[in-house]
Amino acid sequence: MLSKLAKIPLIHRTLIALSSAAVIVGMLLIPNDMNVQNTDPNALQVGRSYPVDINPELLVSPEPNRNAQIRWEKHNVKSGESSALLFKRIGLSARLLHNLISSDDEIKDQLSNLKPGNELRFGFNDQNELIQLIRPISSTEIFRITKAGDSYIPLHESKPVETQLNYAQATISSNFWNAAISAGLTPNQIMELAGMFGWDIDFALDIRAGDHFEVLFEERFVEGEYAGRGKIIAASFTNQGDNFKAIRNDKDESYYDQNGRAMKKAFLRSPINFRYVSSNFNPRRLHPVTGQIKAHRGTDYVAPVGTPIWAAGDGIVSKAGYNQFNGNYVFIRHSNTYITKYLHMKKRKVKTGQRVKQGQTVGTLGATGRVTGAHLHYEFLVNGVHKNPRTVKLPQSKSLTGKAKSDFKVQAEKRLDQLARYSKYMATSSPMIIH
Numbered sequence: 001m002l003s004k005l006a007k008i009p010l011i012h013r014t015l016i017a018l019s020s021a022a023v024i025v026g027m028l029l030i031p032n033d034m035n036v037q038n039t040d041p042n043a044l045q046v047g048r049s050y051p052v053d054i055n056p057e058l059l060v061s062p063e064p065n066r067n068a069q070i071r072w073e074k075h076n077v078k079s080g081e082s083s084a085l086l087f088k089r090i091g092l093s094a095r096l097l098h099n100l101i102s103s104d105d106e107i108k109d110q111l112s113n114l115k116p117g118n119e120l121r122f123g124f125n126d127q128n129e130l131i132q133l134i135r136p137i138s139s140t141e142i143f144r145i146t147k148a149g150d151s152y153i154p155l156h157e158s159k160p161v162e163t164q165l166n167y168a169q170a171t172i173s174s175n176f177w178n179a180a181i182s183a184g185l186t187p188n189q190i191m192e193l194a195g196m197f198g199w200d201i202d203f204a205l206d207i208r209a210g211d212h213f214e215v216l217f218e219e220r221f222v223e224g225e226y227a228g229r230g231k232i233i234a235a236s237f238t239n240q241g242d243n244f245k246a247i248r249n250d251k252d253e254s255y256y257d258q259n260g261r262a263m264k265k266a267f268l269r270s271p272i273n274f275r276y277v278s279s280n281f282n283p284r285r286l287h288p289v290t291g292q293i294k295a296h297r298g299t300d301y302v303a304p305v306g307t308p309i310w311a312a313g314d315g316i317v318s319k320a321g322y323n324q325f326n327g328n329y330v331f332i333r334h335s336n337t338y339i340t341k342y343l344h345m346k347k348r349k350v351k352t353g354q355r356v357k358q359g360q361t362v363g364t365l366g367a368t369g370r371v372t373g374a375h376l377h378y379e380f381l382v383n384g385v386h387k388n389p390r391t392v393k394l395p396q397s398k399s400l401t402g403k404a405k406s407d408f409k410v411q412a413e414k415r416l417d418q419l420a421r422y423s424k425y426m427a428t429s430s431p432m433i434i435h
Contacts, residue, residue: 069125069126070123070124070131070132071123071124072121072124073090073122073124074119074121074122075089075090075119075120075122076117076120077114077115077116077117078116079116081116082114083097083101083111083112086114086120092122096130097111099152100133100152103151103152103153104152104153104154106154110135110143110145118135119135119136120134120135121133121134121135129147130147131147132144132146132147133152137156139159139220139227139228140158140161140220140222140227141156141157141159142156142157143155143156143157144156159222161221161222162220162222163219163220163221163230164218164219164221165216165218165219165418166217166218167214167215167216167217167419167422167423167426168180168214168217169212169214169422169426170183171210171211172207172209172212176194176203176207176211176213176274179213180193180213183215185215188229189215189217189229189232192232193213193215193232193237194274196246196255197235197244197246197263198268199263199264199265199267199269199394200239200244200265200269201244202269202270202274202389203274204270204272204273204276204277205270205301206239206269206390207274208239208240211237211238211240212237213235213237214235214236214419214422214423215232215235216233216235216415216418216419217230217231217232217233218231218232218233231248231253232246232248233247233248233415234246234247234248234412234416234419235419244257245416247415247416248415249400249411251404251407251408256400256408256412257397258409258412258413259399259409260399260400260401260409260412261396261397261399261400262398262399264397265395266334266338266358266395267313267334267338267340267358267389267395268310268313269389270389270390271309271311271312271340271342271376271378272307272309272310272376272378273307273308276304276365277302277303297379297386298341298343298378299378299379299388299389299390300375300376300378301365301375301378302373303375303376304374305346305365305366305367305374306346306364306365307364307365307376308364308365309342309361309362309364310359310360310361310362311332311340311356311357311360311361312332312334312340312358312380312389313338313358314334314355314357315332315333315340315355315356316353316354316355316356317330317331317332317350317352317353317354317355317356317362318331318333318339318352319352320352321352322368324369324370326343327343327345327367327368327369328344328345328347328348328363328366328368328369329341329342329344329345329348329369330342330345330348330363332356332362337382338380338382339380339381339384340381341378342363342376343369343376343377343378343379344365344366344367344368344369344371344374344375345363345364345365345376346363346364346365346367346368347363347364348363349361349362349364350362350363
């Protein structure tokens with residue numbers, strides 16, 4: 001190492017020595033932080049904390065918080081009122097409406113399809129500018145329009161729905177409708193219940209005093225507020241001693257019995273809405289012409305003129321016409337085995353050769369042909385032989401199979417257990433007999 005330094009010219013060695021000495025002297029002169037008393041009031045030392053005076057007013061954004069400043073007005077659409085008339089009535093300009101509907105097609109659709117009673121909520125800032133517009137779509141969904149610069153942005157918002165189960169039951173003494181209303185069911189629930197069991201029970205003619213039903217259904221809540229009834233989860237109906245059960249399958253939203261057989265079958269027991277049919281509890285009806293109790297080849301349904309008549313099942317209209325005995329009539333061939341006939345109608349709604357679906361209106365009830373009063377005469381033929389449509393064995397229901405069936409039976413057992421526990425509780429407290 002020394003031999004290498006000796007080879008460096010003398011002047012260079014001298015400069016290196018002086019530089020090294022300067023560095024050493026500088027290091028020795030650096031003061032210790034802990035011993036320094038800094039007299040400069042503006043100087044800050046590393047590693048120490050210093051209090052800071054802050055003026056909160058200087059932290060407030062010059063742009064106001066629009067959500068906190070919104071003033072809301074609620075207005076309902078009046079009969080015959082368009083969005084233009086509504087805006088004019090509440091003092092908003094046509095230009096504002098134009099800006100809204102030209103901002104987005106969805107906004108245009110929502111403001112162009114207003115109906116009487118629709119509610120709109122208008123949100124203004126402290127300069128009376130429209131900042132937001134809300135249109136409730138349902139109890140769980142709203143359509144919100146928000147101002148963004150010179151335009152408006154649409155947004156659909158859904159609120160989470162919570163459900164809980166409720167229960168209703170009744171023993172019938174006068175008619176099914178009154179019993180269900182008294183038990184607390186809504187009209188929609190009553191029709192849903194009748195629809196579930198409508199392939200097994202003729203609700204127009206088969207209901208009797210002493211029949212009993214139990215229903216387990218959903219109630220919906222949004223943000224803690226009641227938001228209406230949901231679906232029927234499970235139900236039991238005892239008709240003239242026969243018990244039928246229906247459970248809703250969560251996977252396909254259809255109803256099955258406890259063994260996984262579909263409640264829906266090839267034919268309805270009744271081709272007419274039970275609400276229209278009179279005298280539910282008269283099993284020995286007189287023939288409307290002969291006055292005899294002896295049954296004739298079919299079933300008569302007495303109801304107001306114009307009552308819709310449904311196709312009992314899918315099929316093709318084999319005949320649709322008029323004669324002096326049948327009046328206006330429709331015959332439907334459902335297969336090589338089954339035929340249904342509908343007589344004395346006021347009007348026919350289908351033509352010969354037309355394909356029809358179960359529940360489709362094929363005509364309206366009337367008093368045409370050989371009759372003394374308005375009624376529907378309905379016949380059900382199996383291989384050309386008249387059968388009682390209220391008791392004939394209908395084609396086998398479609399069943400769940402495999403894993404779908406086993407999964408459903410676990411679900412059905414749980415639902416029926418819930419139904420039974422509710423029923424037991426009601427029986428041990430105060431049985432409900434509806435009059």
